[in-house]
Amino acid sequence: MTVAVSILPEQQLAVLNAAYRKAVARKRLRLTLATAVFFAALVIAAIGAEVNLRTFFKYFGNFVSYFDRILTLENGARVWTDIGEWFWGWRKWLWMLGETVLTSYVGTLFGAILGLSLNFFAAENTSPAPWLRFLVRRVLEFARTVPSIVFALIFVIAFGLGPMAGVLAIAIHSTGALGKQFSEIVENADMKPVEGVRSTGASWISCMRFAVLPQVAAGYASYALLRFEINVREASVMGFVGAGGIGQELVVAIRKFYYSDVSAILLTIILTVFIIDIGTGWSRGRLFGKDARA
Amino acid sequence: MTQLPAPNLGELRARHPDVFNRPISARLAMPVMIVGAFGIFVFGLVDLDFSPARLVSGLHQLGWITLMMIPPDPGSSLPAYLVALGETLSIALLGTTIAAVFALPVSLLAARNIVPSNIFRFPVRRFLDSIRGVDTLIWALVWINVVGLGPFAGVLAIAVSDFGAFGKLFSEAIEAADRKQVEGIRASGGNALHEIRFGLMPQVLPVIVGQVLYFIESNTRSATIIGIVGAGGIGLQLAEQIRVLEWQKVSFLILMILVAVAAIDWISGKLRFAIIGRRAVA
Numbered sequence: 001m002t003v004a005v006s007i008l009p010e011q012q013l014a015v016l017n018a019a020y021r022k023a024v025a026r027k028r029l030r031l032t033l034a035t036a037v038f039f040a041a042l043v044i045a046a047i048g049a050e051v052n053l054r055t056f057f058k059y060f061g062n063f064v065s066y067f068d069r070i071l072t073l074e075n076g077a078r079v080w081t082d083i084g085e086w087f088w089g090w091r092k093w094l095w096m097l098g099e100t101v102l103t104s105y106v107g108t109l110f111g112a113i114l115g116l117s118l119n120f121f122a123a124e125n126t127s128p129a130p131w132l133r134f135l136v137r138r139v140l141e142f143a144r145t146v147p148s149i150v151f152a153l154i155f156v157i158a159f160g161l162g163p164m165a166g167v168l169a170i171a172i173h174s175t176g177a178l179g180k181q182f183s184e185i186v187e188n189a190d191m192k193p194v195e196g197v198r199s200t201g202a203s204w205i206s207c208m209r210f211a212v213l214p215q216v217a218a219g220y221a222s223y224a225l226l227r228f229e230i231n232v233r234e235a236s237v238m239g240f241v242g243a244g245g246i247g248q249e250l251v252v253a254i255r256k257f258y259y260s261d262v263s264a265i266l267l268t269i270i271l272t273v274f275i276i277d278i279g280t281g282w283s284r285g286r287l288f289g290k291d292a293r294a
Numbered sequence: 295m296t297q298l299p300a301p302n303l304g305e306l307r308a309r310h311p312d313v314f315n316r317p318i319s320a321r322l323a324m325p326v327m328i329v330g331a332f333g334i335f336v337f338g339l340v341d342l343d344f345s346p347a348r349l350v351s352g353l354h355q356l357g358w359i360t361l362m363m364i365p366p367d368p369g370s371s372l373p374a375y376l377v378a379l380g381e382t383l384s385i386a387l388l389g390t391t392i393a394a395v396f397a398l399p400v401s402l403l404a405a406r407n408i409v410p411s412n413i414f415r416f417p418v419r420r421f422l423d424s425i426r427g428v429d430t431l432i433w434a435l436v437w438i439n440v441v442g443l444g445p446f447a448g449v450l451a452i453a454v455s456d457f458g459a460f461g462k463l464f465s466e467a468i469e470a471a472d473r474k475q476v477e478g479i480r481a482s483g484g485n486a487l488h489e490i491r492f493g494l495m496p497q498v499l500p501v502i503v504g505q506v507l508y509f510i511e512s513n514t515r516s517a518t519i520i521g522i523v524g525a526g527g528i529g530l531q532l533a534e535q536i537r538v539l540e541w542q543k544v545s546f547l548i549l550m551i552l553v554a555v556a557a558i559d560w561i562s563g564k565l566r567f568a569i570i571g572r573r574a575v576a
Contacts, residue, residue: 042387048445049448056441059441105335106335109335145551149522150532237431240522244342273427
């Protein structure tokens, strides 16, 4: 079967081809340049980060064998041959894991409450005064840019060793993150109910409570649950700097080369994180339907 | 003024029975949840040794520390801090790039439209999940055991933990890609690799680049903290100065981090918009 394909006259074709080539050439040149710049940056970064491929390949075997070692008991047997010996400290570990989860729960709730009380001031459409919005935004920015473990390091000195420092560090970081996310939800809220409530002579607080909050509450809860999930991971390392939880045990096990303990603790952490991921995912799905999975 | 007609409650009730006669379980659900959440909160406060006395004395200490931090002053170690900051940025850039390069092929294996078989996909996904379940700091500790103290361990730690995150994000991007272009390639006689290269990659690459840029940004933050366990960068300096209570230097370092993160935010935001346009932000 032959199909007639209309072919343009030579002259017209040449013009079009030239234009096409020119467009592609410019794009290619830009791509090449960008790639070159990127690779240059990589090389500089590699020098800055003291990348040494020889060390890497020499010791890479160590990395693989590390996993071999953490899966071996002291008597040389594989860990799963003797679960009781592998998880010898499960009572203590579960207790500390509970402390970790509790730390992140209390921290998240603190953060959510503070974020909730600050976010209306940070949102473009509900803030009562521009200077207040600017101030609150900067405070939230500060709270979420400084890593929570840095706060934990400082709080350990101020409040003493223990989970309290961890809770406060997580609370501050969550305030920053949730405050921003909450205010973004508020900025997307419909303003007509606010006008409606205001027209009845209501105060600013009543406007927020009766016009904005019902629209945004589901989104708030969704973000707070997500934050809780993230905070469980964060809390699992708070112990590295002495701020309580399972991290303390883990860092001791890693530093002192208690190999089988490392794998046992890591496994319990991973399992806990899984369970919490699934739990929060499920409850977010139940509470707000599938589309609220931000 | 006209009076609104008084509502006839009986009629309203009859018309909207599901509003007025909600089952008791639905009415109680919210208060029970709130009381439960609050109960765990209070239990947590008690269990984690929150006492007003500790809080007050801690806040007092904290106020004192804050006063000591002013004004921020690097002393004579500004050059060392700048080098450390450069190290941190290098760690973030290199770690993220390595992770992205390795995650791309693996994410293909985790995507439903490329590997339809659940049996093959499941282990890949769980593998990625377990990597993500372990915090970057823990990976840093492990890599320090392997390649020794220093920024290289940090690069590898970020690379490994991002590998897990990228594997998941990329595979989601691939699953969201449009099927039609792949079918077009197949119809013109392309094999499976051609389908991926010419049908899939052009669609997902902008999304992936956006995500990588976003991660470089967020890894600048992570890279500042892995120094705390000894994996190089500015975190090492920060942890040291906090331990020796040099508060003016601490506040200077924190300011440096804030400025650096803001700068990276700004640059990568610009780049992202240039590459993928304004709307598609990962």
